[in-house]
Amino acid sequence: MREWTIREEGYEEEKAAALGNRYLTGNGYLGIRGTLEEYEADRLPAINLAGIYDRSTGWREPVNLPNGCFSYLRVDGEMYRLPEVRPISHGISLDYRHGIFHRHTTWHTARGNVTLRTERFAGMDQVHVIGMRFQISADFHADIELVTGIDTKVWDLNGPHLEKISMQGQQDDMVVTAQTHEEGISIAVAEGVLASYPAEMKQIVKDHKILHRIFFITMPGETYTTDKWITVFTGKDVVNPREEALHLLQQSRTEGYDTLLERHNRRWEELWKHAEVKIRGDVKAMEAVNYSIYHLQSIAPRHTDSLSIPARGLSGQTYKGAVFWDTEMFMVPYFAMTNPAIARKLLEYRYKTLGKARILMKYRIDTLAGALRKAANYGYEGAFYAWESQEGGYDACTDYNVTDVFTGRPMRTYFKDKQVHISAAVVYGILRYVEWTGDDSLLDTEGVRTIVECAKFYYSLLLRRLTREDYEIHDVIGPDEYHERINNNGYTNRMAKYVLENAVKVIETAMQRGTLPEEYDGQELKAKFADAAEKLFLQRPHTGEKHENIIEQFDGYFQMEDVSLEDVRGRLLNEKEYWGGANGVASHTQIIKQADVVTMLNLFSREYDTSVLRANWEYYEPRTEHGSSLSAGMYAMLACKIGEPQRAYPFFMKSAMADLKEGGKEWAGLVYIGGTHPAAAGAAYMTVVEGFAGICTENGRLVCHPHLPQSMEELEFSVIYQNREYRVHIDQKEGTITEL
Numbered sequence: 001m002r003e004w005t006i007r008e009e010g011y012e013e014e015k016a017a018a019l020g021n022r023y024l025t026g027n028g029y030l031g032i033r034g035t036l037e038e039y040e041a042d043r044l045p046a047i048n049l050a051g052i053y054d055r056s057t058g059w060r061e062p063v064n065l066p067n068g069c070f071s072y073l074r075v076d077g078e079m080y081r082l083p084e085v086r087p088i089s090h091g092i093s094l095d096y097r098h099g100i101f102h103r104h105t106t107w108h109t110a111r112g113n114v115t116l117r118t119e120r121f122a123g124m125d126q127v128h129v130i131g132m133r134f135q136i137s138a139d140f141h142a143d144i145e146l147v148t149g150i151d152t153k154v155w156d157l158n159g160p161h162l163e164k165i166s167m168q169g170q171q172d173d174m175v176v177t178a179q180t181h182e183e184g185i186s187i188a189v190a191e192g193v194l195a196s197y198p199a200e201m202k203q204i205v206k207d208h209k210i211l212h213r214i215f216f217i218t219m220p221g222e223t224y225t226t227d228k229w230i231t232v233f234t235g236k237d238v239v240n241p242r243e244e245a246l247h248l249l250q251q252s253r254t255e256g257y258d259t260l261l262e263r264h265n266r267r268w269e270e271l272w273k274h275a276e277v278k279i280r281g282d283v284k285a286m287e288a289v290n291y292s293i294y295h296l297q298s299i300a301p302r303h304t305d306s307l308s309i310p311a312r313g314l315s316g317q318t319y320k321g322a323v324f325w326d327t328e329m330f331m332v333p334y335f336a337m338t339n340p341a342i343a344r345k346l347l348e349y350r351y352k353t354l355g356k357a358r359i360l361m362k363y364r365i366d367t368l369a370g371a372l373r374k375a376a377n378y379g380y381e382g383a384f385y386a387w388e389s390q391e392g393g394y395d396a397c398t399d400y401n402v403t404d405v406f407t408g409r410p411m412r413t414y415f416k417d418k419q420v421h422i423s424a425a426v427v428y429g430i431l432r433y434v435e436w437t438g439d440d441s442l443l444d445t446e447g448v449r450t451i452v453e454c455a456k457f458y459y460s461l462l463l464r465r466l467t468r469e470d471y472e473i474h475d476v477i478g479p480d481e482y483h484e485r486i487n488n489n490g491y492t493n494r495m496a497k498y499v500l501e502n503a504v505k506v507i508e509t510a511m512q513r514g515t516l517p518e519e520y521d522g523q524e525l526k527a528k529f530a531d532a533a534e535k536l537f538l539q540r541p542h543t544g545e546k547h548e549n550i551i552e553q554f555d556g557y558f559q560m561e562d563v564s565l566e567d568v569r570g571r572l573l574n575e576k577e578y579w580g581g582a583n584g585v586a587s588h589t590q591i592i593k594q595a596d597v598v599t600m601l602n603l604f605s606r607e608y609d610t611s612v613l614r615a616n617w618e619y620y621e622p623r624t625e626h627g628s629s630l631s632a633g634m635y636a637m638l639a640c641k642i643g644e645p646q647r648a649y650p651f652f653m654k655s656a657m658a659d660l661k662e663g664g665k666e667w668a669g670l671v672y673i674g675g676t677h678p679a680a681a682g683a684a685y686m687t688v689v690e691g692f693a694g695i696c697t698e699n700g701r702l703v704c705h706p707h708l709p710q711s712m713e714e715l716e717f718s719v720i721y722q723n724r725e726y727r728v729h730i731d732q733k734e735g736t737i738t739e740l
């Protein structure tokens with residue numbers, strides 16, 4: 001039987017960063033890192049806000065809130081906190097069915113043992129509230145002081161982001177207000193406690209903190225419970241965040257902790273009704289995939305319309321809290337199948353970031369945002385979406401996105417300029433949603449405009465040589481980021497063709513319905529896009545002994561040094577050096593960072609014989625570093641499509657365990673790059689549904705072609721397809737799909 005709980009017993013200080021990610025709780029509005037309550041900024045605690053960005057000293061990044069969870073204990077006047085005082089027992093756990101974090105710590109003191117237990121959750125029912133409960137017990141008459149409040153000195157990668165910080169006591173409650181530097185967005189964090197035992201309470205403001213001091217003496221063996229509520233609002237949510245935060249605090253206190261927790265649990269149970277995956281015979285796989293789903297649910301924006309999900313979820317400021325292609329390619333499919341309203345929101349974010357130029361107060365020039373503007377800046381037409389999209393579609397990707405470990409100097413990278421496949425991911429997400437859900441209202445005027453503008457972008461990238469009839473796309477970076485500025489990337493060209501072909505269909509339908517935006521000449525665009533789609537050069541499976549059936553990743557790839565992954569790894573002079581760029585160890589070799597041709601084949605598998613799919617899987621897998629968490633899932637899914645679930649299995653587990661296992665990349669030099677990996681979580685889910693269960697649509701009907709790995713006796717889950725819910729049951733012999 002599974003537990004729905006992960007645990008970490010014992011205390012190891014150096015694990016703080018990793019556990020902060022693994023034990024994350026969140027509700028789409030905010031994410032609370034799974035760190036200990038007594039941690040200050042140097043141990044990476046954070047309550048990370050969705051969709052509020054700021055720039056002060058370096059990169060623009062999402063804002064971490066004043067830490068309303070901050071707390072520690074004093075016993076007989078001595079401070080008891082980690083890591084300063086070693087405990088005799090300590091552990092944390094996460095109930096990932098309900099997003100509840102627990103901690104227990106027992107310290108030995110001069111007069112006896114004291115135990116602190118805490119519980120906390122980010123309200124799923126009411127996203128502006130964080131609930132916390134402390135339970136303290138001792139085996140002697142301990143003189144306890146529970147210190148809890150709001151720490152305004154927060155962990156930032158490139159902060160500080162908050163100014164005009166004010167800390168005020170408000171009778172029994174306290175409230176911190178502040179403003180972001182760049183846009184002056186006001187934020188308010190209010191906090192209140194309720195002790196269920198007679199206690200003396202004081203408030204103090206000290207060292208960037210506003211704190212309650214709760215004094216009481218324990219009876220041996222009794223447990224003393226203190227409840228705490230933290231409420232959060234910003235100027236983006238309401239006109240007066242401070243008043244709203246205080247008001248909600250009062251309301252939460254009146255309703256009580258247990259009521260809040262019960263409603264929170266109920267909301268999670270509703271989410272699991274459509275999302276849970278049951279696997280008989282392989283508990284480890286079942287737990288890993290449901291844990292992945294937990295993360296996706298914890299970061300899904302439910303409270304507002306104009307948000308998408310960053311590549312590291314709500315686990316902090318890594319990757320600038322930006323939205324990448326990860327969302328459309330890896331997360332949208334999961335939400336379309338289990339919670340289409342969320343998938344729709346994620347896609348509408350791209351409509352909002354299509355072209356509106358937003359000028360922020362301080363950084364007028366480089367925050368001119370929007371996909372249309374980005375394309376124009378490079379001399380292209382149409383919509384070139386931000387590679388690292390922040391609010392308003394501002395591209396947060398810098399020209400120098402990597403620091404050279406040898407010189408300490410920034411290295412020119414071309415991710416922002418050349419990963420043109422980002423716009424195709426947006427179109428893919430929209431069309432995948434429409435096809436799966438049947439909700440073509442997403443293809444209203446804005447949807448048509450987005451797709452047409454993306455098609456115009458690819459059209460404007462096309463090149464034709466005087467000696468050739470076909471069209472090419474040069475100077476790009478495909479999914480494999482180690483090979484920059486290459487020509488005719490197999491993935492990019494195929495995705496461009498997909499966009500052009502679908503733009504023709506979308507224009508046709510819009511013309512019939514009279515919904516084509518007035519600025520377009522439908523006939524002319526259709527003719528141009530159809531011609532481009534037909535003549536666009538695609539890398540084809542090679543013939544000939546050496547590369548029989550292999551699709552070359554880009555022009556000249558086969559001429560690059562064909563050397564093993566281990567040899568390339570052995571050439572590293574520093575374990576942290578970057579493998580790509582001008583001097584990278586992989587740049588002139590066939591070693592690639594992540595699935596590239598394999599990603600293309602997975603998306604368009606129906607266009608190729610199994611022999612081609614297999615040959616490419618076998619050719620590229622040993623040449624792939626899997627240096628991105630996006631890679632393994634693509635190999636897993638394609639392995640299922642060639643009928644090899646056993647080969648898929650380790651890649652599926654790698655994806656599903658991306659946030660569970662030790663050893664992920666956490667630091668690049670001095671820059672923290674850790675965080676959660678929601679794209680890998682989405683890939684793990686898709687491997688179960690599309691890979692192992694083989695769910696797909698044929699003539700508008702849901703069908704399955706299962707390929708279960710040996711360890712899985714039975715697989716069961718629900719999907720929402722075209723507004724109807726289906727229960728899928730697969731065993732080693734057959735699969736059934738039943739409409740509920």
Ligand code: IFM
Nearest residue numbers: 311324325326479628630
């Ligand atoms: O989008 C990915 C990219 O493909 C590889 N580097 C990390 C990004 C964010 O996950």
